[in-house]
Amino acid sequence: MSRKQTSEQPKIQIKNVYKIFGPDPQAALERAKQGASKTELLEESGHTIGIRDISLDMPAGETFVVMGLSGSGKSTLIRHINRLIEPTAGQILVDGDDVLQLDEQQLLDLRRRRMSMVFQRFALLPHKSVIDNVAYGLTVQGVERAEARERAVKQIELVGLAGFENQFPRQLSGGMQQRVGLARALATDAEILLMDEAFSALDPLIRTDMQDQLRELQATLHKTIVFITHDLDEALRLGDHIAILKDGELRQVGSPEEILLHPADDYVERFVRDVNRGRVVTVGSIVEHIPTLRLPELDPQKASAQLDQADGDTLLILDDDSRPVGAISRRFLEANAGRSASWWQDSSNLDEVHTVTRDSVIDEMLPYVSGSDTPAVVVDDEGQLVGVVTRSGAIDALAKVPEPEPGEPAGEQQERASA
Numbered sequence: 001m002s003r004k005q006t007s008e009q010p011k012i013q014i015k016n017v018y019k020i021f022g023p024d025p026q027a028a029l030e031r032a033k034q035g036a037s038k039t040e041l042l043e044e045s046g047h048t049i050g051i052r053d054i055s056l057d058m059p060a061g062e063t064f065v066v067m068g069l070s071g072s073g074k075s076t077l078i079r080h081i082n083r084l085i086e087p088t089a090g091q092i093l094v095d096g097d098d099v100l101q102l103d104e105q106q107l108l109d110l111r112r113r114r115m116s117m118v119f120q121r122f123a124l125l126p127h128k129s130v131i132d133n134v135a136y137g138l139t140v141q142g143v144e145r146a147e148a149r150e151r152a153v154k155q156i157e158l159v160g161l162a163g164f165e166n167q168f169p170r171q172l173s174g175g176m177q178q179r180v181g182l183a184r185a186l187a188t189d190a191e192i193l194l195m196d197e198a199f200s201a202l203d204p205l206i207r208t209d210m211q212d213q214l215r216e217l218q219a220t221l222h223k224t225i226v227f228i229t230h231d232l233d234e235a236l237r238l239g240d241h242i243a244i245l246k247d248g249e250l251r252q253v254g255s256p257e258e259i260l261l262h263p264a265d266d267y268v269e270r271f272v273r274d275v276n277r278g279r280v281v282t283v284g285s286i287v288e289h290i291p292t293l294r295l296p297e298l299d300p301q302k303a304s305a306q307l308d309q310a311d312g313d314t315l316l317i318l319d320d321d322s323r324p325v326g327a328i329s330r331r332f333l334e335a336n337a338g339r340s341a342s343w344w345q346d347s348s349n350l351d352e353v354h355t356v357t358r359d360s361v362i363d364e365m366l367p368y369v370s371g372s373d374t375p376a377v378v379v380d381d382e383g384q385l386v387g388v389v390t391r392s393g394a395i396d397a398l399a400k401v402p403e404p405e406p407g408e409p410a411g412e413q414q415e416r417a418s419a
C-alpha cells in the first residue's frame with residue numbers, strides 16, 4: 001500500500017491506533033502485537049479488537065470515506081477523532097494537535113467548534129422545530145439567539161429546506177430529517193464533518209439525492225469530511241480517498257480508481273469486482289501515449305517519419321501551446337500526399353479530434369471512441385495534451401481487474417501509468 005506524499009499537513013492523522021475492548025486491553029494489546037487474530041483474542045480472553053494498527057492521513061478539504069462491512073471497526077475509528085473513544089495505543093492528530101493531550105476545555109472546543117457530527121438516526125431534538133434544531137449547536141456555543149436563528153435559516157436554505165423552518169422533525173420524511181441533520185452540522189462552520197453511516201437509513205433514491213447534495217455542498221464548502229459507509233457505491237460516489245477496513249484492519253487506502261484498478265488483495269478485489277467502472281474510472285488514469293507533431297512543422301514527410309518511428313497509426317497535431325488541433329492517420333496521409341504545403345498548414349483540413357478533460361469518467365468518453373479508430377484526446381484544464389484513450393484501452397479498464405504485481409505498490413503503478 002502506498003500513499004501520495006504531500007507537503008501539506010493532513011487535517012487529520014491517525015497513527016498506529018489500536019482499540020481493544022475488554023477487561024485488560026493492555027495485556028490484549030501485547031497479544032495483538034504478537035499477531036493474535038481477532039478470533040483468537042476473543043476466544044482466549046474475551047477481548048475484541050475494534051481497530052488494529054490503523055494509520056491514515058486525511059487531507060484538508062477532502063471527503064475521506066472509511067468503508068467496511070458491519071463490525072469492521074468504522075464507528076470505532078471515527079469516534080477516536082473527537083475522542084468519544086480513547087485508543088488503547090496510538091495517536092490522533094487534528095491540525096497537528098494531539099487530541100489525547102487536550103484538556104477538558106480544549107476538548108469541548110474541538111467537539112463544538114472544530115468538528116461536527118452527522119448521525120445515522122438523525123438524532124434531532126423532537127420537541128424543537130427545524131430552525132431550533134439547526135441553531136442548537138450555535139446556541140450551545142453561546143451565539144446570541146437572534147444571530148443563531150439567522151445563521152440557521154441560511155443553512156436550511158442551503159440544504160433545500162427553505163419554508164420548513166417551523167416544522168417539527170416528526171412532520172418530515174427521513175430524507176428531510178437528515179437534511180436538517182446536515183444543516184445543523186454545517187451551521188457551526190466547523191471545518192470537519194464526521195458522518196457515520198449518515199445516509200444508510202434512507203431509501204435508495206433519497207440516499208442518492210443526499211449524496212448528490214453532499215457533493216454539491218462540498219464543491220463549494222471544501223470541508224474535511226470523514227464519511228463512514230458499508231456501501232461501496234456510496235464510497236465511490238463520495239470519496240476522494242477511500243480506506244477499506246476488514247476485522248479492524250486497514251486493507252487498502254487510495255482513490256476510487258486506485259482501488260478499482262489496483263485492488264491490494266483478494267478481499268478488496270472481490271469487493272469491487274461487480275462495480276460499474278465506467279462511472280468511476282477517469283480517463284486521466286488510463287491515458288496512452290500518442291506521437292505528436294506541431295502544426296508549423298507539419299508536412300507529409302515529417303508526419304510519415306513520425307508515424308514510422310512511433311510505429312503508430314495516428315499522429316496528433318498540436319498548436320504552439322500544446323493544444324490538439326487535429327489528427328492524421330496513415331490512410332489520410334496516403335490520400336492527401338499530393339497536397340500543397342499551405343494545405344497541410346491549415347488545421348481545418350485535418351481529421352477532427354474529440355477532446356475530453358482528464359477527470360471525465362470512461363462512460364462520458366465512450367461514445368466518442370466506440371465507433372471509431374481515432375482515440376479520444378485527453379486534455380488538462382488549459383486544454384493541453386495529456387494523452388489519448390483508445391477504444392481498447394477503455395474496454396480493458398472497464399472489463400478487467402489487473403492482478404496486483406507482486407512487491408509493487410498499487411499507488412505507484414497508478415502514478416506511472418498516468419504520468
Ligand SMILES: Nc1ncnc2c1ncn2[C@@H]1O[C@H](COP(=O)(O)OP(=O)(O)O)[C@@H](O)[C@H]1O
Pocket residue numbers: 021022048049050051068069070071072073074075076077
Ligand atoms: N463498546 C464496545 N465494547 C465491546 N466491543 C465493541 C464495542 N464497540 C465496538 N465493539 C466491537 O468492535 C468491533 C468494531 O465495531 P464497530 O466499530 O462498531 O464496527 P462498524 O462500525 O464497522 O460496524 C466489533 O467487533 C464490535 O463488536
Ligand SMILES: [Mg+2]
Pocket residue numbers: 074075076197
Ligand atoms: Mg458503525
